[in-house]
Amino acid sequence: MSLYSEKVMDHFKHPRNVGVIENADGVGEVGNAKCGDIMKIYLKIDGDIISDVKFETFGCGSAIASSSMATELIKGKPLSEALTLTNKAVAEALDGLPAYKMHCSVLAEEAIKAAIKDYYEKNGIEYDRELFKESSCAHCEDHE
Amino acid sequence: MYVYADNAATTKLRPEALEAFVRTAEEYYGNPSSLHTAGQRAKEELNRCRERVAAALGGTAREIVFTSGGSESDNQAILSAAYFGARKGKRKIVSTAIEHHAVLHTLEKLKKEGFEIVLLPVGERGIVSAADAEREIDDDTCLVSVMLANNEIGTIQPVKEIGAICRARKVPFHTDAVQAVGHMPVNVKELNCDYLALSAHKFGGPRGVGALYVRTGTPLKNLIEGGAQENGRRAGTENLPAIAAMTVALETSLSRLPAYTKRVSALRDELIDNLSKIPHCALNGDREARLPGNVSFCFEGIEGESLLLLLDEEGICASSGSACTSGSLDPSHVLLAIGRVHDVAHGSLRLTLGEDTTEEDVAYLSEKIPRVVEYLRNMSPVWRDLKEGKRTYIL
Numbered sequence: 430m431s432l433y434s435e436k437v438m439d440h441f442k443h444p445r446n447v448g449v450i451e452n453a454d455g456v457g458e459v460g461n462a463k464c465g466d467i468m469k470i471y472l473k474i475d476g477d478i479i480s481d482v483k484f485e486t487f488g489c490g491s492a493i494a495s496s497s498m499a500t501e502l503i504k505g506k507p508l509s510e511a512l513t514l515t516n517k518a519v520a521e522a523l524d525g526l527p528a529y530k531m532h533c534s535v536l537a538e539e540a541i542k543a544a545i546k547d548y549y550e551k552n553g554i555e556y557d558r559e560l561f562k563e564s565s566c567a568h569c570e571d572h573e
Numbered sequence: 574m575y576v577y578a579d580n581a582a583t584t585k586l587r588p589e590a591l592e593a594f595v596r597t598a599e600e601y602y603g604n605p606s607s608l609h610t611a612g613q614r615a616k617e618e619l620n621r622c623r624e625r626v627a628a629a630l631g632g633t634a635r636e637i638v639f640t641s642g643g644s645e646s647d648n649q650a651i652l653s654a655a656y657f658g659a660r661k662g663k664r665k666i667v668s669t670a671i672e673h674h675a676v677l678h679t680l681e682k683l684k685k686e687g688f689e690i691v692l693l694p695v696g697e698r699g700i701v702s703a704a705d706a707e708r709e710i711d712d713d714t715c716l717v718s719v720m721l722a723n724n725e726i727g728t729i730q731p732v733k734e735i736g737a738i739c740r741a742r743k744v745p746f747h748t749d750a751v752q753a754v755g756h757m758p759v760n761v762k763e764l765n766c767d768y769l770a771l772s773a774h775k776f777g778g779p780r781g782v783g784a785l786y787v788r789t790g791t792p793l794k795n796l797i798e799g800g801a802q803e804n805g806r807r808a809g810t811e812n813l814p815a816i817a818a819m820t821v822a823l824e825t826s827l828s829r830l831p832a833y834t835k836r837v838s839a840l841r842d843e844l845i846d847n848l849s850k851i852p853h854c855a856l857n858g859d860r861e862a863r864l865p866g867n868v869s870f871c872f873e874g875i876e877g878e879s880l881l882l883l884l885d886e887e888g889i890c891a892s893s894g895s896a897c898t899s900g901s902l903d904p905s906h907v908l909l910a911i912g913r914v915h916d917v918a919h920g921s922l923r924l925t926l927g928e929d930t931t932e933e934d935v936a937y938l939s940e941k942i943p944r945v946v947e948y949l950r951n952m953s954p955v956w957r958d959l960k961e962g963k964r965t966y967i968l
Binding site: 449465 | 876
């Protein structure tokens with residue numbers, strides 16, 4: 430199918446880092462089933478480094494590919510760097526997404542931030558709340 | 574292996590129709606509006622096609638208008654009835670919640686122009702009630718429009734009964750028979766309809782051509798002005814090769830209908846039985862009153878677009894009512910109308926079998942689909958929550 434780039438299809442068909450981390454240090458889940466996509470990110474953190482990351486996604490091809498790409502981009506990176514990951518960077522790394530699928534890359538960015546926030550809160554680590562804005566999916570609750 | 578299971582989207586062009594297309598393009602190149610021999614020969618061929626299409630539907634030649642397809646036919650029927658209704662002060666239209674967008678969007682447009690639009694519910698089985706329709710018809714009603722068979726879930730509607738009610742109440746009745754023609758018996762007299770829309774590419778004809786049946790005495794307004802073609806009811810030089818190909822495709826479909834119905838219904842039932850074994854799934858639409866080739870399921874915990882993409886990788890062409898396949902936020906209005914909540918409506922799959930579908934195809938679909946569903950469920954956080962009891966199964 431030519432709806433997606435080869436890179437999106439590669440990550441969709443052969444997703445990297447699918448699965449669960451038992452006793453993960455941080456877990457983030459964003460989206461909702463009503464909207465048709467949910468992403469869940471599990472982090473293993475050693476010191477300040479994301480030593481392992483896994484994801485589970487309920488969603489379309491680009492949601493799965495965005496999750497896969499996002500995990501690759503943050504694996505082995507310090508938390509401070511993972512926090513700077515933007516949805517645009519995820520989409521660019523996938524050689525682009527169709528305009529109406531850009532929200533999938535937004536979900537990936539938000540899922541990672543949610544997992545890091547969870548890690549900070551579980552461990553009582555102070556963090557800049559400005560970095561964690563409300564999920565863009567909140568509006569979905571309104572439509573039925 | 575390659576399995577084309579999207580015949581409700583479009584069918585493969587029949588060889589007989591292709592042959593008719595090419596032959597007509599070569600032999601009848603004249604413009605039917607021209608006075609010379611070449612033009613008159615083309616006009617005669619056009620008239621023969623009109624007679625054959627009319628005969629296939631149980632109408633007369635003058636009652637057939639060739640159009641660009643189902644959407645145009647639906648638009649013209651509805652806008653005509655609305656226009657003539659409004660002139661008599663009637664501005665109410667009764668239809669159903671599961672109509673094709675060619676009908677629903679036209680009705681939305683009329684709503685903005687002040688018409689009252691009533692969309693009847695269809696219940697879990699996906700079938701509208703004739704009694705509900707009867708209750709809604711009043712002196713202000715200028716049109717009732719009910720599809721003969723649904724495009725997503727294949728359910729067959731009580732058009733004959735609703736048509737009889739409309740006839741008795743003298744209310745114009747339109748049926749969108751786009752999915753039905755060539756797949757079940759369709760006779761305009763038996764259906765008691767005043768308008769009927771059909772599209773050639775749903776029964777092995779070419780795309781871009783269709784017809785509108787308009788019962789004698791029923792008013793029709795032009796959508797396209799600019800010439801006296803189609804008895805002054807649709808301007809534009811007739812697409813004669815496509816019309817001839819549609820005519821042949823229609824006759825071929827009808828000649829094979831009894832055998833097609835028997836064979837394809839059996840394949841459909843087998844596929845439904847096989848896919849029903851997948852845990853936490855549900856068939857969409859009534860099991861009995863459905864088109865021979867339609868199989869539509871919702872699978873809990875997964876999303877339809879990823880399912881389609883993976884099936885495509887396995888050589889399977891299918892369709893889904895998921896929001897992600899349409900580019901909109903909401904899943905199919907048809908699935909919502911039969912009571913599927915958003916969460917499961919996103920995980921829908923439509924397989925529409927056709928004349929070329931084989932026993933081997935059904936075996937292949939039955940083998941691959943459960944595997945792909947399981948693969949996607951295994952990476953779905955929703956499925957995990959369901960398994961772990963953190964979420965309640967809907968299906």
